[in-house]
Amino acid sequence: MTFTHLHVASAFSGHYGVTRPELLAEAAAARAERALAITDRNGLYGSIKHIGACLKLGLNPIVGVSLNILNNQDEPLARCVILAHGGDGGIGWSALCRLVSKANTVKRKEAGIRLEHLAKYVNRDGLTVATVLLGPDSNFGRAALTENRTTAAGILIQWLKALPGKGALAVEIATHLTEPGTAYSLTQARRMLQLADNIGVPTILTNAVRYLSPDDALTADVLDAARHLEPLGSFEPQPNAQGWLKPANLMHKLAEEITEDRTRAKKLLDTTELLAQKCELNPERDCGWGKPKTPEKALLGIDGNPFEVLWQKAHAAIDWRYPHAKEKKLLDVKHRLSKELITINQLGFATYFLTVADVAQMIRDMRIRIAARGSGAGSLTNYLLGISGVDPIEHDLLFERFLSTERSSLPDIDIDVESARRHDIYRAIFKRYGSERVTLLSMQSTYRGRGAMRDSGLALGLDEEEIDDIAKNMWRFSARKFRDAAESKPELAKLNAALESDRKMNLLVDITERLDRLPRHISMHPCGVILGDGNLLDLTPVETSGMGLPMSQYDKDDMDPMGMLKLDVLGVRMQSAMAYAVREIEKTKDIVLELDDIPKDDPQTFELIRTTNTLGIFQIESPGQRELTGKHQPTEFNDLTIQISLFRPGPMKGNMIAPYLDGRHGFAKPEYLHPDLKPILQETFGVVIFHEHVLRIFDKMTGCGLAKADEFRRSLEDPRVAQSVERFFKTQANTRGYGRDTIEKVWTILASFSSFGFCKAHGAAFALPTYQSAWLKTHYPTEFLAGLLTHDPGMYPRRLLVAEARRLGVKLLPIDVNKSSDEFLVQPIPGTHDFGVRMSLTDVKGISDSEVQRIIGEQPYLDIADFYLRAKPSRRTLSNLALVGALDELAKHSGHNRGDIMQRVKELNLLKNRTKDDPDQFAFDFDLKEQLPRGEDLTKEEKLQAELDILKMDVTEHQIEQFRPMLDAMGVINSSELLSVRNKSEVLIAGVRVATQTPPMRSGKRVVFISLDDGHGTADATFFDEAQARSSHILFNTRLLLIAGKTRRTGINGVSIMAENAWDLRTLWSEWSKRPELSA
Amino acid sequence: MIRVDEKVAVAVNGTGEPIGFKWRNANFLVANKPMRWFARREWWKEASRAQRGIGTDIIEVEMWRLLASDLHQKSCQQYELIHTVNGDDWRLILVYP
Secondary structure, three states, X not given: OOOOOOOEOOOOOOOOOOOOHHHHHHHHHHOOOOEEEEEEEOOOOOHHHHHHHHHHHOOEEEEEEEEEEEOOOOOEEEEEEEEEOOXXXXXXXXXXXXXXXXXXXXXXXXXXXXXHHHHHHHEEOOEEOEEEEEXXXXXXXXXXXXXXXXXXXXXXXXXXXXXXXXXXXEEEEOOOOEOOXXXXXXXXXXXXXXXXXXXXXXXXXXXXXXXXXXXXXXXHHHHHHHHHOOOOOOOOOOOOOOOEOOOHHHHHHHHHHHHOOHHHHHHHHHHHHHHHHHHOOOHHHHHOOOOOEOOOHHHHOOOOOHHHHHHHHHHHOHHHHOOOOOHHHHHHHHHHHHHHHHHHHHHOOHHHHHHXXXXXXXXXXXXXXXXXXXXXXXXXXXXXXXXXXXXXXXXXXXXXXOOOOOOOOOOOOEEEEEHHHHXXXXXXXXXXHOXXXXXXXXXXXXXXXXXXXXXXHHHHOOOHHHHHHHHHOOOOOOHHHHHHHHHHOHHHHHHHHHHHHOHHHHHHHHHHXXXXXXXXXXXXXXXXXXXXXXOHHHHOOXXXXXXXXXXXXXXXXXXXXXXXXXXXXXXXXXXXXXXXXXXXXXXXXXXXXXXXXXXXXXXXXXHHHHOOOOOOOOOOOOHHHHHHHHHHOOOOHXXXXXXXXXXXXXXXXXXXXXXXXXXXXXXXXXXXXOHHHHHHHHHHOXXXXXXXXXXXXXXXXXXXXXXXXXXXXXXXXXXXXXXXXXXXXXXXXXXXXXXXXXXXXXXXXXXXXXXXXEOHHHHHHHHHHHHHHHHHHHHOHHHHHHHHHHHOOOOOOHHHHHHHHHHHOOEEEOOOOOOOOOOOEEEEOOXXXXXXXXXXXXXOOOOOHHHHHHHHHHOOOOOHHHHHHHHOOOHHHHHHHHHOOOOHXXXXXXXXXXXXXXXXXXXXXXXXXXXXXXXXXXXXXXXOOOOOOOOOOOOHHHHHHHHHHHHOOOOOOOHHHHHHHHHHHHOOOOHHHHHHOOOOOEEEEEEEEEEEEOOOOOOOOOOEEXXXXXXXOXXXXXXXXXXXXXXXXHOOOOOEEEEEEEEEEEXXXXXXXXXXXXXXXXXXHHHHHOOHHHHO | OEEEEEEOEEEEOOOOOEEEEEEOOEEXXXXXXXXXXXXXXXXXXXXXXXXXXXXXXXXXXXXXXXXXXXXXXXXXXXXXXXXXXXXXXXXXXXXOX
16 A cells, blocks of 8 residues: 655745654655655755655655745735656756746745746646646635535636646645535545546645644644744634644545545545656756756866866966975975875866865955865865965875765865955855856754744743743753753753643643754855856755845755755954955055965064963954963964864863873973874874874874775764774784784774864864964054954954053044044044054944944034034934044034033034024024033043943043052052962952853863953953852952952963952942041 | 533444444434544643643544434434544534534
8 A cells, every 4th residue: 555645844844844854754664655745835945855865765756845826916826736747857846946936036925926927837848847736725625615616616727727738737635634614624625526527637635744743733733823923822723633644544544535435536546646656756867966066167267178277277376375395395295286186086076176266266356355264274276276375285284184085075165254245255156157056055943942932932822021031041951851951950940840830831841842953944044155057046946035145945954965066155254354454554554465475483473472462363362262372372373273273172172282281381291102103293292183183193003095094083973883993993003013002092092082173274274364363463453453343353342452452552543523434444643653543433322324324424524513414413323422522623623622512412402403404593503613602521530431331442541440549559450460470379450351251160060260351451260169159249240340369370471360259349449439538 | 502511422333433322311323424523622721731742632633423313303413522532532512403
């Protein structure tokens, strides 16, 4: 007995289907079915996963879509399943893709396609390439229930006329055994069957499936609520729980119940199987499954063999990348390049590399900064093609970690670009290759803890605040284990108590667990672009993305199976910040910098890094990295690569940091296990940190070759395969003469390493912008700070960058409506030859984009009235600007202070209209030479407070300075002095909290790290249990702190404070201000 | 139409269709081919748990509509029965006049 389901919505039918495609396919395969369809709503979102699962399980895949069909007035006629025909060399598949794209790119509330358009896709040159199923959710299905036979028959005839091709239309008989006389009832099915038989339209049977098993119906109820954005009970719910993937015997029984006639039932089932066979896809021939797709050669400017072009291009670049290389070095380069190119050729990826190189060149031609990330930096070919900026030979990186003949999937080449220019690049790619070859990639986000709980709460109609309350306490556990978590986590104790008695809370927990991990909604992938040939849109459907460009309905996991080329173009704010700095340097100093060409051994740059004042430097500015910098004291580029790689979850968990530092500083003798391993592990003093180390060790001790070695490394993570790798390693190492002891020791390290290591190429790719940003900070701090402030790449608030600028002696120029823009410009300091950073208008609280643009557009202004009339600021913006001194320069010539300005602003803000057209009013209020009313000037403290309130930054001086008399009296020291006091001295430090971290500790005890900025740098304090208890009331919330503790040396340039207690600086200040000697 | 909601004993044939039932000490014989359907339940109002694998009893319920008469009646009346599948529990819900 067999039955092929032709109408199945998977979980990728947003908020409708319940079951993931893989599970549906597994169920069908377990029942020994021959085929299974997936028909997601509005798109082919789950189709590639379905095809992949079917191929794996030996099922024949069928793909369709469920779409709204509209009349010419765009009124809905039906929701129909449209199934692509298969085995026709892809005509059916292409029609399906293109009609889905059509349904999704016209702006409508929900995707839909007009019947007359649909008809054109279904019929291609007289050939029917898809079948439309007219089911219960159609005007025909409804008429069969409510209208007389003639009317219903008339509607069916209209459909037949609209879709006249043979096999273009079938009536879908489906019943969920609902109440007689309603939709999906037996009555409806019987009437539809009779009408179709009378008119001669083929009929097929489906179960209009939404879920795998009846139990999932409850989840479908919740998804319905999420889709309607209304609680259950306030909309018409699904009629019952019959829409599941029923097995063949039940479907056959249904056929008999509908037809009440064995022969007719058999015919219905036979027609269903016939249609199924017509629709079975041949993934390779119909969908282009697994065949690599790249832009046509001509588009890349190639004629002839792409491999030869690649060969020439790469070789021609050797002079550019290695201009002064000696003969021996050139031989090395050429030898390695040949090896790489042979692999690339064997895999047939030449065009792929040329494509990526072409995009990289295009980005550079746009004068946008670009850097490679990830394992791609291990490839010399990438370096020569300008895709990567890291020399893999100099940094000892391995190609095999990136690409080898042992794996045939397209490698990921990820490139980082300036974040502010990312969308420009996307548009340029569309323009260069044509919109028929390019789409953005999409991303399916899934339900996780809080989202799952919010939608569950909505479905149950629970109070939003109550839900928020629980959601806030959902930390670090899977929603699938919500009930367990409620029992064990202290922060959920309240919920757990409610579970004793509260029925709705119990339901909430149960349905939250059900929603977890289901697809939630589709959005634009943050960096993926798909590049194909002219047929790309025959193979993937697209819809309109948030930024307006078309986006594929496939996600990143679908790329490899479909052989699609995905380019990751990731926006990185640091690249924008550096590009900005370079432009400001050129503008103000007339120096053209090629950041990628600066020597990577500048002693001053490393000197700066070693001070641990790394704020603003890529990757090494966090408190943890700063501490590590103090201990590590990097002196060369490779040190940066190592340091970045060490400070990752893996190496940290694998406890690699301490032994490495001990070796480096000579506290321990490096242990190499065997002289053969010394050359490999010398750079890290015997500690295995990099994937590249593992590859080399495998290769050295077994002679397996680096490509195979990478396969071994990957399989170490799978305990089932790891055993055979172990056998291979031990036998081979043994035959190559290594001692038993050595083999055991090395194996232990390799085995335990598997999940902890880091790819060195990735570390080196990151180290490049780290070095470049450090270099800029060393040599052009003003311009670099301007870039940081404008593009805000780091983890800290802007006010800390301001504090750092002050510490570095970079002059901060206040906001000035005549000189400020929407960026932090580098401008001359009046009366000097120096430059400073002009604060930007964008940080003024509440200022709108249009206000900013108006202010810039109307510059310069003569006086306050002129500004008021032409820049048209809102009342609040005007007074905010005045408060932070942005109008000071306008009144300076007439000798007025900020108090006078505030007075004037108050007057202006009282005016009802701002009319320029009335010259009388003009003459009355605004004389040519502005005379301001007198007001009381603001005190220094008031000015500082205004800056903090309005800009969230203390520009004129560090806010800690307002407490200076008290701090001096108490003997509080500056963070920059910490290094010069003796270890374990009792100290007091004060400052603004900039970071609070509570990393998980191996002991399980909580440790709190607080970083303070005091204008002289940053001080890091560690709070253990007792200190936490003493200062618990201010530990997490208070911003201005005084901390008492003992200094603790962590390295040559590293000091932290073991906190003993902490106080709120403001509280202390108000007490100190009241001290008796003041009143005396 | 009279709402009843009383437990009844039901006799079924080989395919599970009711052929007769006993209600208030009277025996009723089914006189037509009964119609079966599944009606839904508003679990969010009634249920106390909804975890995975709880089954469909909290979501839907099997309904039967049939014509029947007891031995003293001349004409048939229409009845609706609820059948809880898992517990094999039958209740008479509606009697049509």
